[in-house]
Amino acid sequence: MSASWALLITCEHGGNAVPGDYAPFFADWGEVLASHRGFDLGALATAQALARAVAAPLLAATVSRLLVDLNRSVGHPRLFSGVTKGLPRAARQAILAAHYHPHREAVARLVADGLAGGATVLHIASHSFTPRLGEVTRHCDVGFLYDPGRIAEKTFCARWLRELACLDNDLIVRRNYPYRGVSDGLATALRRRFGERYMGVELEVNQRFALGGEESLTSVSDHLADALVRALGRKTVCL
Template identity: 70%
Template sequence: MSASPALLITCEHGGNDVPPPYARLFTPWRDLLASHRGFDAGALETARGFATATGAPLFASTTTRLVVDLNRSVGRPGLFSEITRPLPARMREAILAAHYHPHRQAVAAAVADLLESGRPVLHIASHSFTPCLAGVTRHCDAGFLYDPKRSAERDFCGKWMQELACLDPDLILRRNSPYRGVADGLATALRRRFGERYLGIELEVSQRFALAGPEALSSVNEHLVLALLRALGRDTPCRAP
């Protein structure tokens, strides 16, 4: 990046709220709502930490992804869950109009406005993942998802990971894990729309920190924030002993 980027933070799966019109529909699904299927535990706290420390705008949703997944494209199987997929088309369209399109459109409009300043835009989407899926342990504490073909995204993730590893060498950091950075998602859609001046990075933090309690989550978030500030050139870079 030749110029310092304008920063934008989002959190698509920040809570497990059920809109009142669908409350009865979700009554039998309380356990699922509380699980990793219902929301990304800890992701909203991480996103708020980034926004507070950097002054970047934050766009977050606390509507459960089981109503509609804001990080999936319209027409993709994962857009609606097994709970809302059987609803009539008019009800699914109403869900999109009330909860999906407003978030996606607001983020896209913010990116467009920031690009008008002439600076590149760095979009960080805060997510989290379950440390064990289908009986398989995921050996990762934080995953940095990006498009490997985009050197600016790759290089920035490298700086961020380097600073984070210096702050906490015990963290297991992965590139494009536990998901691929070019898979269907909001960042992928925005890359297609805005081109090379848009940098989209999805941060995936293990939910083991959120499950361990506020202190553990706060600790890893402090390191994530400080490493981000250093990668952005807003704080003195870490020097490993």
């Protein structure tokens, strides 16, 4: 692993905001916007804790994933929601131009800058998941998503996981759960674009912590941040 790191924290589903021009389309979607379908509850607070702990830049989006999902590739069937999928093509292209491409391109620029400086880029994307999906209860508190075929990502996540266990061994921590680390997403796209010196990790935190109140979310976020600092254990280069 490189002695020189360039760190980047992102949050693709940090809020449930709907731009004014599109508000009428969401008039009857208030409850859905406030649910896990509208945004990743608690993910932004966790991202902020991570960024503070390692002095890394944070690129966060607060537009609802129901407008456009910044963690899906163009062409993915869930890029647009049931609200926006049926809009005219011109309207969908306008949403991409205003909200989707600026976030993804800003992330890519920082990755490229870090690589150009000779560092290994570690990109951590902060997400969260609903404790129960349909009839399935997710028995997990924190998930680390990565490409198991990439030794550097696998090794780093194992180190972060071990440090987290030292700080809080009551947490149920799983790898590539509740989603697969190689599924369609921003990190997957960046791996293809930038190669082995880019490391992409998606952090998934159970929304039960955010639902449990500020103290609960702050505790798990701080433990994750402290464990990240320990897992790095090397010189850090800010992007």
